[in-house]
Amino acid sequence: MTEGKIKILYDATLLSYFSEKNEKRSGVYFVTYNILKELLNYPNFEITLYCDYKRIQYMKQLMLEDNILKNFKLMEVKDITNPIIGIIANLGFKFRKSPEIQDNFLRKIVRFIAFRSFHLYDKLRSESPAFIKKLQEFNVYFSPYEIIPKEITKDKKIKRFLFLHDVIPLILEDLYNEINLSSEWFKRLLNSLNNNDYYFANSQSTKDDFIKYAKDLKPENIIVTYLGANENFKKITDAEKIKTIKAKYNIPKDKKYIFSLCSLEPRKNLIFAVKNFIEFIKKNNIEDFIFVLGGGQVKQFQPKLEKEISELKEFKNKILKIGYVADEDLPTLYSGAEMFVYPSIYEGFGMPVLEAMQCGCPVITSNISSLPEVIGDAGIKINPYNNEELINAYEKMYFDTSFKQECEKKSLEQASKFSWNKCVNIITSEIEKSMS
Numbered sequence: 001m002t003e004g005k006i007k008i009l010y011d012a013t014l015l016s017y018f019s020e021k022n023e024k025r026s027g028v029y030f031v032t033y034n035i036l037k038e039l040l041n042y043p044n045f046e047i048t049l050y051c052d053y054k055r056i057q058y059m060k061q062l063m064l065e066d067n068i069l070k071n072f073k074l075m076e077v078k079d080i081t082n083p084i085i086g087i088i089a090n091l092g093f094k095f096r097k098s099p100e101i102q103d104n105f106l107r108k109i110v111r112f113i114a115f116r117s118f119h120l121y122d123k124l125r126s127e128s129p130a131f132i133k134k135l136q137e138f139n140v141y142f143s144p145y146e147i148i149p150k151e152i153t154k155d156k157k158i159k160r161f162l163f164l165h166d167v168i169p170l171i172l173e174d175l176y177n178e179i180n181l182s183s184e185w186f187k188r189l190l191n192s193l194n195n196n197d198y199y200f201a202n203s204q205s206t207k208d209d210f211i212k213y214a215k216d217l218k219p220e221n222i223i224v225t226y227l228g229a230n231e232n233f234k235k236i237t238d239a240e241k242i243k244t245i246k247a248k249y250n251i252p253k254d255k256k257y258i259f260s261l262c263s264l265e266p267r268k269n270l271i272f273a274v275k276n277f278i279e280f281i282k283k284n285n286i287e288d289f290i291f292v293l294g295g296g297q298v299k300q301f302q303p304k305l306e307k308e309i310s311e312l313k314e315f316k317n318k319i320l321k322i323g324y325v326a327d328e329d330l331p332t333l334y335s336g337a338e339m340f341v342y343p344s345i346y347e348g349f350g351m352p353v354l355e356a357m358q359c360g361c362p363v364i365t366s367n368i369s370s371l372p373e374v375i376g377d378a379g380i381k382i383n384p385y386n387n388e389e390l391i392n393a394y395e396k397m398y399f400d401t402s403f404k405q406e407c408e409k410k411s412l413e414q415a416s417k418f419s420w421n422k423c424v425n426i427i428t429s430e431i432e433k434s435m436s
Contacts, residue, residue: 005046006435009075009135009158010036011143016055018062027351028165031202031227032144035163037068038424045428048138049074052146075134140431147189148197159434160197161427164222166348167209172267193217198434200225200427202349203370223430226373227349228420232328235360235412236335245332249322251292258394259337259361261294261325261352262344264305269343269366269384271308276387277341278315280394289398290318291341294325294333334359339397339404342366343384350374358415362407364393374418378410 014032039047049072051059056076063069135155141148142161152158169183170190193199193214199222201207207222236242243253251257258277262268270293277291309316325333334340340356342365350371356363363379365371372381380396382389397404 005044006140006431007046007048007138008039008140008142008431009050009138009152010039010047010072011051011141011146011148012036012049012059012069013052013055013146014144015062015069016051016058018058018066027349028145030230030351031163031165033068034228034230034420035144035424035427036072038420039428040068040071041421042424042428045431047072050141051075052149139435142427142431147185147192153192159431161200161431161434162193162197163200163202163225164206164210164348165202166206166346167213168267168346168348170213171209171346190214195221197221198430199223200430202227203373205370205373206348223426225423225426226418227351227354228418228423229351229354229358229415230420233331233334233355233358236332242332242336245329246336248329249292249294249320249325249333251320251322252290255288255290256338257290257292257320257336258339258341259292259294259333259356260341261330261333261355262342263295264293264321266304267345269345270305272384272387273341273343273390274309274312274319276390277394278312278318279387280391280398281318282315283391284395284398286398289338290320292333292337293319293321294323296324330355331359334361337361339364339394342371343382343390344369344371345384347371354415354418357411360408360412362397362404362411364390364397376410376414376417378414379407 012032014029015036017029036047036049039045049059049063049069051074056074059074063072063074131151132155135152135158138158140159140161141152144163145165148160148162152160167186169186173183190213193210194216195218199210199217201210201222201224203226204224207219207224210222211217211219246253260268260270260273262270264270274291274293280286281289309319312319334356337356340352340361340363342350342353342356342363344350344366346369347366348370350365350369353363353365353371353374357375357378363375365375365379365381366384367381368384375381380393382393397407
């Protein structure tokens with residue numbers, strides 16, 4: 001390795017879910033990718049990727065296909081106590097999802113063997129002299145999301161940095177219980193936080209929340225580091241392109257639309273948004289307006305959302321669920337919308353709001369958690385529990401043309417305050433400071 005460079009071991013485990021077009025490919029997935037991409041512009045940092053062994057085969061496949069990830073090396077240690085365990089683990093990976101295994105009982109056995117072999121292999125690997133020696137090559141361990149592994153914490157010479165995103169499982173514990181989502185991972189994260197490591201928080205709101213719930217954290221060890229949106233999020237003015245993308249997602253060409261993009265789950269407050277949209281169009285006798293919902297569904301919430309939409313009766317055709325949206329189509333969908341609505345009841349940051357603003361789309365969002373930090377005065381902030389406020393916001397955006405145009409202008413101005421370059425400048429500055 002090149003002398004004089006800061007050598008960073010970057011946890012890219014989350015990227016191994018690249019092929020899963022669901023809630024895994026949401027906010028923190030793109031944070032992980034974009035920070036890594038931006039780090040290519042810093043020649044004094046040498047980045048090696050780290051991946052949880054259970055996901056390492058997926059990671060290798062991604063690195064073969066992705067033009068950005070091809071620029072990096074992946075940390076691998078093959079010198080373990082018993083290489084036979086590694087062979088079994090790799091066979092488990094190969095066959096556990098094989099279409100040739102039709103029998104459910106046999107599939108369960110294969111998965112069990114794969115899981116146990118992965119676990120044993122990872123334990124042997126992390127305790128092997130080769131692994132310990134390999135770690136000594138690095139100055140810094142950086143995790144954009146994952147809990148810092150125990151084997152990393154054992155090396156006292158490595159400076160450790162972790163990006164903190166939200167405390168959703170604590171603040172919205174009832175919602176987690178309602179859809180049977182486990183908060184065990186978050187409990188382990190919370191227990192791992194300490195006053196020796198360094199942290200970044202994606203908003204002041206997130207920093208305040210972690211200080212409240214993790215008593216061992218020093219406020220001075222948490223740096224507020226706002227995120228960015230990709231450069232491809234920009235205003236699209238090509239009417240034909242908007243027409244084409246509307247057709248692709250079966251949005252009627254003769255209808256205007258509100259757009260909302262998120263993982264379809266209770267926290268996003270979609271039922272509140274949809275019901276008040278219907279009240280808005282009923283109150284004002286509007287026929288040419290529909291509500292477009294984009295994003296992967298959390299399967300535990302799907303039946304409830306379907307039930308609520310079906311109960312809209314003759315108005316249910318005003319709600320269009322378009323599912324997962326290809327990344328390259330998002331700027332056009334934002335640009336073609338009359339407004340973007342995001343009445344979430346809690347966000348660590350709120351990336352879709354920034355993306356919409358960067359496309360010049362006027363935004364209605366919540367007045368709580370981090371969202372006021374992101375939107376500034378560029379749109380309308382509402383109480384996410386107040387029906388009247390949301391209906392009034394819909395009316396203001398729809399009928400007041402000059403106000404809407406002012407929001408479009410302010411959205412572009414506000415969005416320019418955020419970028420991945422600014423985000424990573426803070427990260428690299430703090431890393432350099434820790435090394436001095």
